[in-house]
Amino acid sequence: MKKILSVLLTAILVFSLAACGSSSENEETSSEAETSAETVSESEAETPSAKYLIGICQYGEHASLDNCREGFLQGLIDSGLLTEDDFEIDYQNAGFDDAVTTQIAQSFSAENVTLMCAIATPAATACYAAAEDKDIPVIFTAITDPAAAKLDSGNVTGTSDKLPVEAQLDLIRTLQPDADVIGIVYTSSEPNSVSAIAEYEAKAVDYGFTIESIGVTAQSEVTQAVDTLISKGVDCFSNLTDNNVVGVLAAMLEKTNEANIPVYGSEVEQVKLGCVAAAGIDYYQLGIQTGIMAAKVLTGETTCENLPFETISEYGIYVNSAALSEMNITVPEEIMQKAVEASEA
Amino acid sequence: MGNFLELLTSTLTQGFLYALLAYGIYITYKILDFPDLTVDGSFPLGAAVTAVLLTHGANPYLTLLAAVAVGALAGLATGLIHVCLKVRDLLAGIITTTALFSLNLQIAGSNLTVERAVETIFTAPPTMALFGGMTLLYRKLIVSFLLVLLLKLLLDLYFKTKNGLLLRAVGDNETLVTTLAKNKGTVKILGLVIANALVALSGCVVCQEQRSFSATMGTGQMVFGLAAVIIGTTVFRKLSFVKGTTAVVAGSVLYKGCIQLAILAGLPANLLKLITAVLFLVILILGNLQKSGVKQHA
Numbered sequence: 197m198k199k200i201l202s203v204l205l206t207a208i209l210v211f212s213l214a215a216c217g218s219s220s221e222n223e224e225t226s227s228e229a230e231t232s233a234e235t236v237s238e239s240e241a242e243t244p245s246a247k248y249l250i251g252i253c254q255y256g257e258h259a260s261l262d263n264c265r266e267g268f269l270q271g272l273i274d275s276g277l278l279t280e281d282d283f284e285i286d287y288q289n290a291g292f293d294d295a296v297t298t299q300i301a302q303s304f305s306a307e308n309v310t311l312m313c314a315i316a317t318p319a320a321t322a323c324y325a326a327a328e329d330k331d332i333p334v335i336f337t338a339i340t341d342p343a344a345a346k347l348d349s350g351n352v353t354g355t356s357d358k359l360p361v362e363a364q365l366d367l368i369r370t371l372q373p374d375a376d377v378i379g380i381v382y383t384s385s386e387p388n389s390v391s392a393i394a395e396y397e398a399k400a401v402d403y404g405f406t407i408e409s410i411g412v413t414a415q416s417e418v419t420q421a422v423d424t425l426i427s428k429g430v431d432c433f434s435n436l437t438d439n440n441v442v443g444v445l446a447a448m449l450e451k452t453n454e455a456n457i458p459v460y461g462s463e464v465e466q467v468k469l470g471c472v473a474a475a476g477i478d479y480y481q482l483g484i485q486t487g488i489m490a491a492k493v494l495t496g497e498t499t500c501e502n503l504p505f506e507t508i509s510e511y512g513i514y515v516n517s518a519a520l521s522e523m524n525i526t527v528p529e530e531i532m533q534k535a536v537e538a539s540e541a
Numbered sequence: 542m543g544n545f546l547e548l549l550t551s552t553l554t555q556g557f558l559y560a561l562l563a564y565g566i567y568i569t570y571k572i573l574d575f576p577d578l579t580v581d582g583s584f585p586l587g588a589a590v591t592a593v594l595l596t597h598g599a600n601p602y603l604t605l606l607a608a609v610a611v612g613a614l615a616g617l618a619t620g621l622i623h624v625c626l627k628v629r630d631l632l633a634g635i636i637t638t639t640a641l642f643s644l645n646l647q648i649a650g651s652n653l654t655v656e657r658a659v660e661t662i663f664t665a666p667p668t669m670a671l672f673g674g675m676t677l678l679y680r681k682l683i684v685s686f687l688l689v690l691l692l693k694l695l696l697d698l699y700f701k702t703k704n705g706l707l708l709r710a711v712g713d714n715e716t717l718v719t720t721l722a723k724n725k726g727t728v729k730i731l732g733l734v735i736a737n738a739l740v741a742l743s744g745c746v747v748c749q750e751q752r753s754f755s756a757t758m759g760t761g762q763m764v765f766g767l768a769a770v771i772i773g774t775t776v777f778r779k780l781s782f783v784k785g786t787t788a789v790v791a792g793s794v795l796y797k798g799c800i801q802l803a804i805l806a807g808l809p810a811n812l813l814k815l816i817t818a819v820l821f822l823v824i825l826i827l828g829n830l831q832k833s834g835v836k837q838h839a
Contacts, residue, residue, distance in 0.1 A: 288804060291814055294758045296800060298751055303804050305546035319656050321753040328657060329677040346654040385756030388652040413642055
């Protein structure tokens with residue numbers, strides 16, 4: 197009995213030894229590749245026959261993240277550096293599972309992708325860890341605070357989706373001149389949300405608001421938190437880009453509509469779903485910006501190290517006329533002129 | 542072929558890293574017959590402590606011990622709540638896990654990333670001295686394999702001791718333990734301590750491999766562990782010479798292999814979980830069909 201077990205174990209050992217043997221070969225080839233990397237990237241740019249393989253790792257299924265991905269693909273073309281025949285895409289979605297995210301990132305590394313595109317923070321940390329071995333460039337998007345996630349140096353760069361908090365507060369003040377208390381529900385384990393709450397609390401005073409916030413730990417607690425805030429008499433709700441909260445936005449809106457309390461979104465998709473208005477970013481635009489950066493890195497025009505992460509400087513104002521009229525909010529003409537109608541007719 | 546070998550390597554590595562967690566569930570679920578939900582909290586606990594220690598410049602090998610210690614404490618908490626406060630087994634685990642969610646965030650501050658410059662057990666000098674000739678990918682495989690092998694041997698030895706036999710007796714027949722004039726509560730607590738120490742150790746090595754801690758990384762780990770234990774023990778059910786611990790490692794590797802296959806299948810990304818589920822079902826059915834002695838290797 198024991199013998200067979202030991203045979204099994206030796207088999208595994210032999211396998212791992214074999215793996216080591218081949219690894220040294222790999223290392224040789226990779227070091228060769230490194231030494232000739234600079235010349236290769238130049239010659240590759242001249243001969244477009246070699247297709248770039250781009251691995252896209254999206255953390256989960258989510259309208260904003262989908263927009264990022266579509267924008268990214270558009271941005272690759274918009275850069276003017278690539279055509280559709282120049283690259284191949286391997287798109288994977290991890291379904292909000294951290295362990296699956298790791299495996300996706302590692303399969304990209306095994307596939308020898310030229311570049312990894314990571315959408316949302318967990319995807320970016322997983323891709324960056326998996327890219328360590330071969331030093332594959334990683335381009336991220338939809339990360340609020342790349343510096344806090346330690347993704348601001350090394351062979352990694354991308355775009356941040358930091359919220360324009362002051363613009364949002366200004367918008368709420370304009371639309372609801374009498375409002376005092378803004379209710380915010382956020383997930384306490386999402387660093388993006390925690391830092392946004394801190395910014396809201398610091399800046400609310402300047403606009404004459406107080407913030408009443410409730411941190412939840414799971415999606416199932418969001419509607420309870422909304423009920424609590426409604427009973428505390430908040431004048432309106434403002435959303436962050438919090439995955440848990442946005443995921444049950446429809447249920448939240450059902451409750452707030454009944455209580456006749458307007459909800460402000462943080463980006464266009466939330467306004468489409470029924471939030472009254474938002475000063476926020478357009479994830480599609482963010483994706484395009486990311487795609488252009490990726491194209492520059494791919495074609496060797498620059499490297500991640502020389503390309504600091506970017507934020508969107510221009511935010512859009514989105515309104516949902518139907519939701520606004522339901523809440524009896526009239527929008528001043530000067531806002532209406534620059535606002536984009538985002539209701540889904 | 543190089544790609545295939547690399548994929549196989551990274552899948553095996555994942556299987557080994559998470560096999561430590563599966564060992565823990567093997568002890569609670571299979572041996573003690575105790576549905577221990579502490580796992581979803583003690584796994585990220587190990588990772589949180591590791592991430593904090595690593596970013597503060599601690600020796601990566603010491604974090605292994607630190608994770609084992611905090612995991613043992615988490616198991617102790619569940620055990621005491623269950624045995625001393627007479628809270629039902631499932632609820633005792635739920636209470637500890639719920640508390641750990643906040644505790645983990647307190648420990649780590651928020652989600653943490655460990656920079657590339659920071660050394661892990663896969664890149665620190667002693668590891669490099671032994672396996673420095675390999676690429677990181679294969680170094681991860683060999684280090685995780687050695688860890689799993691070491692703990693397997695330790696566990697197998699432990700199960701043969703008097704204490705280990707008592708542990709098995711509590712799961713099989715509690716009354717017997719009482720007639721032996723032993724306190725079954727103490728034995729249960731001991732089992733939970735060992736199990737959660739292993740789970741936190743798994744969290745520790747996963748954190749070092751992934752270079753990050755996230756508060757939600759524990760979600761679903763209990764389900765993964767159960768699946769790994771059941772898949773492993775089902776596949777090797779008829780092969781009596783395969784020890785439970787070996788079967789569990791195989792189960793963990795098979796689980797991660799299924800996910801890898803699903804990723805490779807190239808079907809729409811949203812179907813990933815469905816394909817994984819189908820693969821599990823196929824493995825379990827094959828395991829049930831298997832006649833004894835037909836398969837020598839799996």
